[in-house]
Amino acid sequence: MEELSFALDCNGGDYAPLEIVRGGILAARELGYKVFLVGKGEEIQSILEKSGEAGNPLLDVVDAPDNVDMDEPPSTVLKRKNSSLYVCGKLVREGRAHGLVSAGNTGAVLAVGKFIVGAEEEVERPAIGVALPNPKGKTVLIDVGANVDSKPRHLVQFAIIGHTYAEEILGIKNPRVGLLSIGEEEGKGNELVKETYPLLKQTNLNFVGNAEGRDIYAGTFDVIVCDGFVGNIILKASESLGLAIVQMIKAEIKKSILAKLGAFLLLPALNRFKKKADFTEYGGIPLLGAKKPVIITHGRANAKAIRNAIRVASEFLTHDFNSKLVKNIKELIPQEVRV
């Protein structure tokens, strides 16, 4: 395989540009990938110099000073040709970079992924899949925000994409696929679910039936399929619930000295748990089904998270994810379900 290279958006994220550039440096040093550092050229150059990396041939500075801020409408990115995100997308489209990583405006990253990088052959709508942790392993929830008001045939494709992700990237054989609904039996749910269920039954997936909200963190399914509106809300609600639990427990702990001591003794165990639970530590969330890997990291991403995101992007290439996805779409969806 040719030398891998990635476009890194150095304008996006809470700790841009310093932590982002440092993440790019780590990827070059530790993983050996070429990284296009796209953003405010002079600032990036100065960080490289201070890090003693100004002459590293794996690090290529690309000047693109504009940035789509978190509170700007995401779609404007498509017109802002000097924005770091747009330029990242262009580097990928032109084949100079093999994937892109950004900690910036999520909607803008999605827009670049969908419209500049573009969808893979046979993929109607790329979707975001997240591997959520549970006591037994991980469950892929797909889509968590790339699409709203999906049609049944889109959910069928999400199921194939999630299946391929679980099998090829997470190493889960014959993943159990569920359709997110509000009751187990066929016929339970909203119109979208009721129309999608019989289509999924006709695929060659290991379709187990409807999954409920309680299955998301129970390890009872390997892939759970839903519209991006629902998935995005679940993802954000989960994150906020995690934070709320920690805050509420801390408030109770503060009321007693023994509890404070107990919390101190528990710290290492809690940190191990946190590492397992925090899916952002794994290196970001992929837009699956795009022509090339597009990885969205948390806005709070530090250098290590950025390095991990670049590693994740590379895995999609080394595992030849897209070829397998296209093959699965062709083989697992019978012609009559394709519409």
Next chain:
Amino acid sequence: MEELSFALDCNGGDYAPLEIVRGGILAARELGYKVFLVGKGEEIQSILEKSGEAGNPLLDVVDAPDNVDMDEPPSTVLKRKNSSLYVCGKLVREGRAHGLVSAGNTGAVLAVGKFIVGAEEEVERPAIGVALPNPKGKTVLIDVGANVDSKPRHLVQFAIIGHTYAEEILGIKNPRVGLLSIGEEEGKGNELVKETYPLLKQTNLNFVGNAEGRDIYAGTFDVIVCDGFVGNIILKASESLGLAIVQMIKAEIKKSILAKLGAFLLLPALNRFKKKADFTEYGGIPLLGAKKPVIITHGRANAKAIRNAIRVASEFLTHDFNSKLVKNIKELIPQEVRV
């Protein structure tokens, strides 16, 4: 006010009939309410005798041996006139009981609430509201499962119902109402949200705008409105996430003796947190907008939870919730939004 009486479904729930009947006894003893104990007559009578309550005039045994099990289709309840749930509904409809409480098949309780107890005047669709805990207080999420594929005008009514619940039962003045979506700005979301937003703006509610998933447990809104499909999944996912976190932390704690000691010292604080976080301890979830209080408790409800659920049912009556709800629907929704 006349003596309050409640119909209690003694067939439903994991610990039926013993814990349910005991809950009814507690409600009679401690709260002074009359309770119709509806279920397998002989069994109930025998529990009453063993508890020394056989002659209590506040406890009335009603024989209705049939039960809609958890795995039976909920709607069958409407044809099963000897089921405890159906009989509970009838007691309410006939005015003999002022509300009903059940730990049984949730869908069947909803069916009885919607079709036998019926909707209050002006209420098109009753909805389930849940007061979810957060570090600053509580946020009402509505609807969490009584309705799927809601129309914009239904969401507007849910907003009014949630507002009334927050104000009258939770004591929150001028509650901040949000519409659950996947972005803050107007125009973000699915078709339902986009159509509902301008309607909510026209109401006289304290409508703040779109809420996101992360707002559900952040205390940034007092009422968050959504379709029951989304709300139900969030509720169940949250419960499952809470369990998963506890299990995963326990697994980490088991790896170290110091952590075990720490956990032991933390127990009282954790139990205080658990009590605050476990909304089922508060006494169940109300179907809001039914003609009379209909309270669904957790399947695992014990005697205390049942007593609390009866207390919650009584609060809707002593606070004159329904009159205020009808008044709010008339006053807060302008004629042009009513359709």
